[in-house]
Amino acid sequence: xxxxxxxxxxxxxxxxxxxxxxxxxxxxxxxxxxxxxxxxxxxxxxxxxxxxxxxxxxxxxxxxxxxxxxxxxxxxxxxxxxxxxxxxxxxxxxxxxxxxxxxxxxxxxxxxxxxxxxxxxxxxxxxxxxxxxxxxxxxxxxxxxxxxxxxxxxxxxxxxxxxxxxxxxxxxxxxxxxxxxxxxxxxxxxxxxxxxxxxxxxxxxxxxxxxxxxxxxxxxxxxxxxxxxxxxxxxxxxxxxxxxxxxxxxxxxxxxxxxxxxxxxxxxxxxxxxxxxxxxxxxxxxxxxxxxxxxxxxxxxxxxxxxxxxxxxxxxxxxxxxxxxxxxxxxxxxxxxxxxxxxxxxxxxxxxx
Amino acid sequence: xxxxxxxxxxxxxxxxxxxxxxxxxxxxxxxxxxxxxxxxxxxxxxxxxxxxxxxxxxxxxxxxxxxxxxxxxxxxxxxxxxxxxxxxxxxxxxxxxxxxxxxxxxxxxxxxxxxxxxxxxxxxxxxxxxxxxxxxxxxxxxxxxxxxxxxxxxxxxxxxxxxxxxxxxxxxxxxxxxxxxxxxxxxxxxxxxxxxxxxxxxxxxxxxxxxxxxxxxxxxxxxxxxxxxxxxxxxxxxxxxxxxxxxxxxxxxxxxxxxxxxxxxxxxxxxxxxxxxxxxxxxxxxxxxxxxxxxxxxxxxxxxxxxxxxxxxxxxxxxxxxxx
Numbered sequence: 047x048x049x050x051x052x053x054x055x056x057x058x059x060x061x062x063x064x065x066x067x068x069x070x071x072x073x074x075x076x077x078x079x080x081x082x083x084x085x086x087x088x089x090x091x092x093x094x095x096x097x098x099x100x101x102x103x104x105x106x107x108x109x110x111x112x113x114x115x116x117x118x119x120x121x122x123x124x125x126x127x128x129x130x131x132x133x134x135x136x137x138x139x140x141x142x143x144x145x146x147x148x149x150x151x152x153x154x155x156x157x158x159x160x161x162x163x164x165x166x167x168x169x170x171x172x173x174x175x176x177x178x179x180x181x182x183x184x185x186x187x188x189x190x191x192x193x194x195x196x197x198x199x200x201x202x203x204x205x206x207x208x209x210x211x212x213x214x215x216x217x218x219x220x221x222x223x224x225x226x227x228x229x230x231x232x233x234x235x236x237x238x239x240x241x242x243x244x245x246x247x248x249x250x251x252x253x254x255x256x257x258x259x260x261x262x263x264x265x266x267x268x269x270x271x272x273x274x275x276x277x278x279x280x281x282x283x284x285x286x287x288x289x290x291x292x293x294x295x296x297x298x299x300x301x302x303x304x305x306x307x308x309x310x311x312x313x314x315x316x317x318x319x320x321x322x323x324x325x326x327x328x329x330x331x332x333x334x335x336x337x338x339x340x341x342x343x344x345x346x347x348x349x350x351x352x353x354x355x356x357x358x359x360x361x362x363x364x365x366x367x368x369x370x371x372x373x374x375x376x377x378x379x380x381x382x383x384x385x386x387x388x389x390x391x392x393x394x395x396x397x398x399x
Numbered sequence: 400x401x402x403x404x405x406x407x408x409x410x411x412x413x414x415x416x417x418x419x420x421x422x423x424x425x426x427x428x429x430x431x432x433x434x435x436x437x438x439x440x441x442x443x444x445x446x447x448x449x450x451x452x453x454x455x456x457x458x459x460x461x462x463x464x465x466x467x468x469x470x471x472x473x474x475x476x477x478x479x480x481x482x483x484x485x486x487x488x489x490x491x492x493x494x495x496x497x498x499x500x501x502x503x504x505x506x507x508x509x510x511x512x513x514x515x516x517x518x519x520x521x522x523x524x525x526x527x528x529x530x531x532x533x534x535x536x537x538x539x540x541x542x543x544x545x546x547x548x549x550x551x552x553x554x555x556x557x558x559x560x561x562x563x564x565x566x567x568x569x570x571x572x573x574x575x576x577x578x579x580x581x582x583x584x585x586x587x588x589x590x591x592x593x594x595x596x597x598x599x600x601x602x603x604x605x606x607x608x609x610x611x612x613x614x615x616x617x618x619x620x621x622x623x624x625x626x627x628x629x630x631x632x633x634x635x636x637x638x639x640x641x642x643x644x645x646x647x648x649x650x651x652x653x654x655x656x657x658x659x660x661x662x663x664x665x666x667x668x669x670x671x672x673x674x675x676x677x678x679x680x681x682x683x684x685x686x687x688x689x690x691x692x693x694x695x696x697x698x699x700x701x702x703x704x705x706x707x708x709x710x711x712x713x714x715x716x717x718x719x720x721x722x723x
Contacts, residue, residue, distance in 0.1 A: 376534035
């Protein structure tokens with residue numbers, strides 16, 4: 047019984063981290079009908095931003111280690127990741143909807159920067175490469191290269207896969223491929239209630255997740271942006287006709303989802319402090335399963351799905367073998383898709399001709 | 400008659416090339432040619448599901464893994480028994496029997512897995528099917544990781560290579576794969592596949608048994624993936640579960656999309672291009688994959704129909720809208 051309770055606690059804290067990542071998947075799916083594979087790498091990016099901010103000398107000297115400084119680390123990382131989310135949306139997904147400008151310049155600039163790094167390994171080389179790439183991109187655009195309208199969702203999905211590969215490999219280039227130890231931004235205290243062990247990280251993960259989810263619910267249900275978001279996910283074209291700036295709302299959705307993913311990244315790093323550029327792949331896939339489990343496109347569903355999945359995993363590992371841990375999520379996924387494809391909280395869709 | 404002549408000529412030419420190729424291009428390029436051949440088998444077979452039948456599978460690496468491991472374990476554990484049965488043949492003949500038997504069993508095992516995945520595709524469409532195939536691929540990988548008899552996480556080593564003529568075998572099967580799928584697409588079966596892709600509901604209304612054809616396309620495609628896996632296992636003589644992650648499936652999708660979904664010629668071109676690009680820039684370490692992924696994004700933004708469009712080497716018209 048005690049072990050069961052202990053596993054329950056572990057499952058809830060693991061599950062709330064999945065839920066935070068799952069929210070980003072489900073929100074983006076809601077507005078774009080796109081499985082945003084790059085989301086798991088935004089989660090990685092968030093954890094790395096937390097790592098760099100917390101290890102920054104001036105930051106440490108100013109802030110020390112306290113609850114407040116941990117919150118600042120997290121908020122800064124969330125803001126930076128939200129920025130990354132907006133950039134991804136603007137330069138990778140939006141060109142398929144509207145023929146946005148400067149797409150070529152952006153990507154060639156990044157390519158040039160990476161190439162400059164390859165040649166020179168110096169700041170000047172990187173900047174020079176980036177400028178050269180941007181120049182080529184601008185010239186190309188003046189010569190008439192414009193993005194093509196994506197008429198299949200498959201195309202966007204491939205772009206998402208490409209962006210995900212780009213962030214993973216770019217992460218290895220910029221952050222280094224070797225694992226890093228996430229700093230203890232909070233003094234870890236072990237709380238024991240009887241034989242039950244409640245580490246402070248576990249409680250914090252749970253507490254912060256709950257606060258963020260309540261915040262998200264307030265934003266989605268009680269603000270104008272949230273209302274517009276719901277409208278866009280209900281019907282993009284109708285929303286546009288009602289005067290909603292859909293591009294802005296989609297960008298806002300990406301920003302919010304990415305910020306939540308960054309929060310998830312930092313919270314998980316409190317539990318398991320090893321971070322590396324590929325750390326997002328597995329939690330990302332599982333969070334996605336959680337989103338489907340709860341009913342994709344459905345925000346409360348993602349929370350429920352995350353918790354259910356976290357518990358299922360922890361319990362299955364407790365009762366069975368830990369080596370099958372990674373398969374459990376997918377078995378759950380296939381079962382739910384076979385028997386209730388719309389998910390726990392989702393509404394069934396009627397197919398129209 | 401023309402077919403017989405084609406195959407005899409193909410065998411002779413491939414055998415002739417086999418004797419000369421290493422001498423001409425060296426062992427390193429020879430290896431790349433073989434890997435490109437295996438990728439062509441995988442890409443063309445995946446194209447049958449994704450490009451021609453219009454379903455979306457991102458778990459092709461799972462079938463590939465099943466083929467590779469089935470064939471490898473059959474030959475590893477059954478080698479002496481099978482050699483005993485065909486002891487009247489010379490050594491070379493025994494090896495060939497073993498290799499072909501391995502390929503056959505790999506194709507059957509992967510085909511059965513295709514049935515297992517095809518069944519959920521009866522109920523699921525689009526993204527959901529994609530997720531199930533992704534999950535299936537990962538489950539296969541985790542299972543392999545946990546079976547100690549085939550090496551688990553250590554990898555499966557000591558797979559008997561069985562042949563020194565891999566160029567011959569790989570490209571013989573490349574021809575068979577391309578030929579089969581090309582003929583299939585141009586048969587009444589192919590019309591049914593394409594009708595499902597273009598409009599599933601209309602196809603059903605016209606009397607196409609969509610369920611049957613969807614499962615069929617999964618089974619045929621996974622059988623060829625199994626053959627590719629079998630050849631890969633015997634060629635490298637070592638298998639590791641890490642070669643069969645969903646990233647492998649992603650690369651296969653990149654091949655067929657860059658080449659042009661639905662175009663067999665495009666899949667061949669895409670497979671060769673991706674293999675060669677990834678290999679050519681190997682010395683550039685991390686930059687290689689960064690550049691590759693940026694190029695992929697740019698290709699998709701500026702030319703989403705792929706390099707060959709929908710036609711290419713084997714023509715057939717294709718409507719613009721596939722997924723709804």
